[in-house]
Amino acid sequence: MELQQGRSILHRCARSGDVVHAGLVVTLLIGVWYAQALEVNTGKVHFVEVMNGSSVLLPCTYSSCIGIKNLYFNWQFKDNGTMVKLCEATIPAEGVEPNVKIYHERVEFVGSSKHSNISILLHNVTFEDQGEYICFARNPKEKERNHSAIFTLYVVDELKSAL
Ligand SMILES: *[C@@H]1O[C@H](CO)[C@@H](O)[C@H](O)[C@H]1NC(C)=O
Ligand SMILES: *[C@@H]1O[C@H](CO)[C@@H](O)[C@H](O)[C@H]1NC(C)=O
Ligand SMILES: *[C@@H]1O[C@H](CO)[C@@H](O)[C@H](O)[C@H]1NC(C)=O
Ligand SMILES: *[C@@H]1O[C@H](CO)[C@@H](O)[C@H](O)[C@H]1NC(C)=O
Ligand SMILES: *[C@@H]1O[C@H](CO)[C@@H](O)[C@H](O)[C@H]1NC(C)=O
DSSP states (O other): OOOOBTTSSOOOOOOGGGOSSHHHHHHHHHHHHHHHSEEEEOOSOOEEEEETTSOEEEOOEEEESSOOEEEEEEEEEEETTEEEEEEEEEEEETTOOOOOEEOSTTEEEOOBGGGTBOOEEEOSOOGGGOEEEEEEEEOGGGTTOEEEEEEEEEEEOHHHHHO
8 A cells, every 4th residue: 555644745725815926826726736635644743652551642633725525534553564454434524523433442533523633542552552553544536645644652661651
Protein backbone atom coordinates (compact mmCIF):
# COMPACT_ATOMS: atom_id res chain seq x y z
CA MET A 1 0.00 0.00 0.00
CA GLU A 2 1.23 3.48 -0.80
CA LEU A 3 1.36 5.98 1.99
CA GLN A 4 1.71 9.70 1.84
CA GLN A 5 2.55 12.00 4.67
CA GLY A 6 -0.55 14.14 4.97
CA ARG A 7 1.03 16.57 7.36
CA SER A 8 3.92 17.71 5.24
CA ILE A 9 2.41 20.79 3.65
CA LEU A 10 0.81 23.52 5.65
CA HIS A 11 -1.95 25.08 3.68
CA ARG A 12 -5.05 27.11 4.15
CA CYS A 13 -8.19 27.30 2.17
CA ALA A 14 -7.90 30.28 -0.10
CA ARG A 15 -10.10 33.27 0.49
CA SER A 16 -11.35 35.47 -2.31
CA GLY A 17 -9.82 38.53 -0.63
CA ASP A 18 -6.42 37.07 -1.36
CA VAL A 19 -6.98 37.24 -5.08
CA VAL A 20 -4.94 39.96 -6.75
CA HIS A 21 -4.22 38.92 -10.30
CA ALA A 22 -7.45 37.03 -10.55
CA GLY A 23 -6.84 34.98 -13.68
CA LEU A 24 -3.40 33.73 -12.70
CA VAL A 25 -4.30 33.18 -9.06
CA VAL A 26 -7.44 31.24 -9.89
CA THR A 27 -5.39 28.93 -12.05
CA LEU A 28 -2.92 28.45 -9.24
CA LEU A 29 -5.66 27.88 -6.69
CA ILE A 30 -7.25 25.18 -8.78
CA GLY A 31 -3.85 23.53 -8.80
CA VAL A 32 -3.63 23.84 -5.04
CA TRP A 33 -7.11 22.39 -4.59
CA TYR A 34 -6.25 19.40 -6.65
CA ALA A 35 -3.01 18.86 -4.83
CA GLN A 36 -4.25 19.54 -1.32
CA ALA A 37 -7.98 18.93 -1.36
CA LEU A 38 -7.86 16.72 1.70
CA GLU A 39 -5.39 16.66 4.54
CA VAL A 40 -5.08 14.41 7.50
CA ASN A 41 -3.09 15.57 10.44
CA THR A 42 -2.00 14.14 13.76
CA GLY A 43 -1.27 17.57 15.17
CA LYS A 44 1.91 19.42 16.01
CA VAL A 45 3.39 16.56 18.01
CA HIS A 46 3.82 13.34 16.09
CA PHE A 47 4.58 11.04 18.99
CA VAL A 48 3.63 10.43 22.58
CA GLU A 49 5.17 8.54 25.44
CA VAL A 50 2.79 6.73 27.79
CA MET A 51 3.07 4.38 30.72
CA ASN A 52 1.97 0.80 30.30
CA GLY A 53 -1.53 0.27 31.61
CA SER A 54 -2.72 3.77 30.78
CA SER A 55 -5.02 4.99 28.03
CA VAL A 56 -3.75 7.16 25.23
CA LEU A 57 -5.36 9.42 22.67
CA LEU A 58 -4.14 8.87 19.12
CA PRO A 59 -5.11 12.17 17.52
CA CYS A 60 -6.10 12.72 13.92
CA THR A 61 -8.09 15.37 12.13
CA TYR A 62 -8.85 16.06 8.51
CA SER A 63 -9.57 19.17 6.54
CA SER A 64 -10.74 19.71 3.03
CA CYS A 65 -11.27 22.80 0.95
CA ILE A 66 -13.61 21.11 -1.48
CA GLY A 67 -15.72 19.42 1.17
CA ILE A 68 -16.16 15.74 1.88
CA LYS A 69 -18.57 13.08 0.75
CA ASN A 70 -18.28 9.44 1.76
CA LEU A 71 -14.89 10.10 3.28
CA TYR A 72 -13.33 6.73 4.07
CA PHE A 73 -10.84 6.51 6.92
CA ASN A 74 -9.08 3.90 8.96
CA TRP A 75 -6.42 3.52 11.62
CA GLN A 76 -3.68 1.00 11.19
CA PHE A 77 -0.93 -0.23 13.45
CA LYS A 78 2.38 -1.23 11.97
CA ASP A 79 2.94 -4.43 13.93
CA ASN A 80 6.41 -5.74 13.19
CA GLY A 81 6.13 -4.63 9.58
CA THR A 82 2.58 -5.88 9.05
CA MET A 83 -0.27 -3.41 8.85
CA VAL A 84 -3.08 -4.27 11.22
CA LYS A 85 -6.37 -2.44 10.75
CA LEU A 86 -7.74 -1.15 14.06
CA CYS A 87 -10.93 0.51 12.86
CA GLU A 88 -12.56 1.96 9.77
CA ALA A 89 -15.56 3.97 8.72
CA THR A 90 -17.09 6.16 6.09
CA ILE A 91 -18.33 9.64 6.87
CA PRO A 92 -21.28 10.17 4.50
CA ALA A 93 -21.21 13.96 4.64
CA GLU A 94 -19.90 16.81 6.73
CA GLY A 95 -21.36 16.73 10.22
CA VAL A 96 -22.80 13.21 9.86
CA GLU A 97 -21.33 10.86 12.46
CA PRO A 98 -19.74 7.70 11.06
CA ASN A 99 -20.67 4.18 12.03
CA VAL A 100 -17.20 3.02 13.04
CA LYS A 101 -16.24 -0.64 12.77
CA ILE A 102 -13.70 -1.53 15.44
CA TYR A 103 -11.40 -4.51 15.09
CA HIS A 104 -9.35 -4.15 18.26
CA GLU A 105 -10.76 -4.78 21.74
CA ARG A 106 -8.94 -1.85 23.36
CA VAL A 107 -9.66 0.75 20.70
CA GLU A 108 -12.42 3.30 21.14
CA PHE A 109 -13.41 5.85 18.52
CA VAL A 110 -13.69 9.28 20.13
CA GLY A 111 -13.78 11.51 17.08
CA SER A 112 -16.65 13.55 15.77
CA SER A 113 -17.27 14.63 12.22
CA LYS A 114 -18.63 17.90 13.59
CA HIS A 115 -15.03 18.70 14.46
CA SER A 116 -13.43 16.79 11.56
CA ASN A 117 -11.91 14.66 14.28
CA ILE A 118 -11.16 10.96 13.72
CA SER A 119 -9.11 10.35 16.85
CA ILE A 120 -9.12 7.08 18.73
CA LEU A 121 -8.33 6.07 22.29
CA LEU A 122 -6.18 3.04 23.01
CA HIS A 123 -6.93 1.64 26.44
CA ASN A 124 -4.73 -0.35 28.83
CA VAL A 125 -1.58 0.14 26.79
CA THR A 126 0.93 -2.72 26.72
CA PHE A 127 4.54 -2.76 25.58
CA GLU A 128 3.46 -4.56 22.40
CA ASP A 129 1.43 -1.48 21.48
CA GLN A 130 4.56 0.56 20.92
CA GLY A 131 5.05 1.55 17.33
CA GLU A 132 3.62 3.51 14.44
CA TYR A 133 -0.07 4.25 14.05
CA ILE A 134 -1.31 5.40 10.69
CA CYS A 135 -4.38 7.53 10.22
CA PHE A 136 -5.50 7.01 6.63
CA ALA A 137 -8.21 8.83 4.69
CA ARG A 138 -9.59 8.96 1.19
CA ASN A 139 -12.13 11.42 -0.16
CA PRO A 140 -13.91 10.05 -3.25
CA LYS A 141 -14.37 13.64 -4.44
CA GLU A 142 -10.66 13.49 -5.29
CA LYS A 143 -10.68 10.28 -7.23
CA GLU A 144 -8.72 7.69 -5.30
CA ARG A 145 -6.03 9.84 -3.80
CA ASN A 146 -4.84 8.50 -0.45
CA HIS A 147 -3.80 10.59 2.49
CA SER A 148 -2.25 9.52 5.73
CA ALA A 149 -0.42 10.72 8.79
CA ILE A 150 1.75 8.77 11.18
CA PHE A 151 1.68 8.94 14.95
CA THR A 152 4.30 7.11 17.00
CA LEU A 153 3.58 5.63 20.40
CA TYR A 154 6.31 4.93 22.92
CA VAL A 155 5.44 2.83 25.94
CA VAL A 156 7.48 3.24 29.11
CA ASP A 157 7.49 1.19 32.26
CA GLU A 158 5.23 2.53 34.93
CA LEU A 159 7.68 1.65 37.70
CA LYS A 160 10.78 3.04 36.03
CA SER A 161 9.17 6.33 35.12
CA ALA A 162 7.93 6.77 38.69
CA LEU A 163 11.49 6.81 40.05
C1 LIG B 1 3.75 -2.13 33.72
O1 LIG B 1 4.88 -2.95 33.57
C2 LIG B 1 5.48 -3.31 34.80
C3 LIG B 1 6.73 -4.07 34.48
O2 LIG B 1 6.64 -4.81 33.30
C4 LIG B 1 4.53 -4.15 35.61
O3 LIG B 1 5.11 -4.49 36.83
C5 LIG B 1 3.30 -3.34 35.85
O4 LIG B 1 2.36 -4.11 36.55
C6 LIG B 1 2.73 -2.86 34.54
N1 LIG B 1 1.63 -2.00 34.81
C7 LIG B 1 0.45 -2.20 34.31
C8 LIG B 1 -0.58 -1.23 34.72
O5 LIG B 1 0.23 -3.11 33.52
C1 LIG C 1 8.86 -9.91 13.73
O1 LIG C 1 9.06 -10.50 12.47
C2 LIG C 1 10.20 -11.33 12.40
C3 LIG C 1 10.36 -11.80 10.96
O2 LIG C 1 9.13 -12.11 10.39
C4 LIG C 1 10.05 -12.49 13.38
O3 LIG C 1 11.20 -13.30 13.35
C5 LIG C 1 9.87 -11.93 14.78
O4 LIG C 1 9.62 -12.97 15.69
C6 LIG C 1 8.70 -10.97 14.80
N1 LIG C 1 8.62 -10.36 16.12
C7 LIG C 1 7.49 -10.23 16.77
C8 LIG C 1 7.58 -9.55 18.08
O5 LIG C 1 6.41 -10.63 16.34
C1 LIG D 1 -8.68 -1.99 31.07
O1 LIG D 1 -8.26 -2.68 32.23
C2 LIG D 1 -9.22 -2.62 33.29
C3 LIG D 1 -8.58 -3.26 34.50
O2 LIG D 1 -7.95 -4.48 34.15
C4 LIG D 1 -10.49 -3.31 32.84
O3 LIG D 1 -11.46 -3.24 33.87
C5 LIG D 1 -11.02 -2.62 31.61
O4 LIG D 1 -12.15 -3.30 31.12
C6 LIG D 1 -9.96 -2.57 30.53
N1 LIG D 1 -10.48 -1.75 29.43
C7 LIG D 1 -10.42 -2.16 28.17
C8 LIG D 1 -11.03 -1.26 27.16
O5 LIG D 1 -9.90 -3.22 27.83
C1 LIG E 1 -10.57 15.05 19.08
O1 LIG E 1 -11.51 14.51 19.97
C2 LIG E 1 -10.93 14.04 21.18
C3 LIG E 1 -12.03 13.40 22.00
O2 LIG E 1 -13.09 14.27 22.18
C4 LIG E 1 -10.27 15.20 21.91
O3 LIG E 1 -9.67 14.74 23.10
C5 LIG E 1 -9.22 15.81 21.01
O4 LIG E 1 -8.65 16.92 21.65
C6 LIG E 1 -9.82 16.22 19.69
N1 LIG E 1 -8.77 16.67 18.83
C7 LIG E 1 -8.82 17.80 18.17
C8 LIG E 1 -7.63 18.18 17.36
O5 LIG E 1 -9.81 18.50 18.19
C1 LIG F 1 -5.16 3.92 -2.06
O1 LIG F 1 -5.18 2.89 -1.09
C2 LIG F 1 -5.88 1.73 -1.50
C3 LIG F 1 -5.86 0.74 -0.37
O2 LIG F 1 -6.39 1.30 0.77
C4 LIG F 1 -5.23 1.14 -2.74
O3 LIG F 1 -5.98 0.02 -3.17
C5 LIG F 1 -5.17 2.20 -3.82
O4 LIG F 1 -4.46 1.67 -4.91
C6 LIG F 1 -4.48 3.43 -3.33
N1 LIG F 1 -4.54 4.47 -4.35
C7 LIG F 1 -3.49 5.20 -4.68
C8 LIG F 1 -3.71 6.19 -5.75
O5 LIG F 1 -2.40 5.08 -4.12
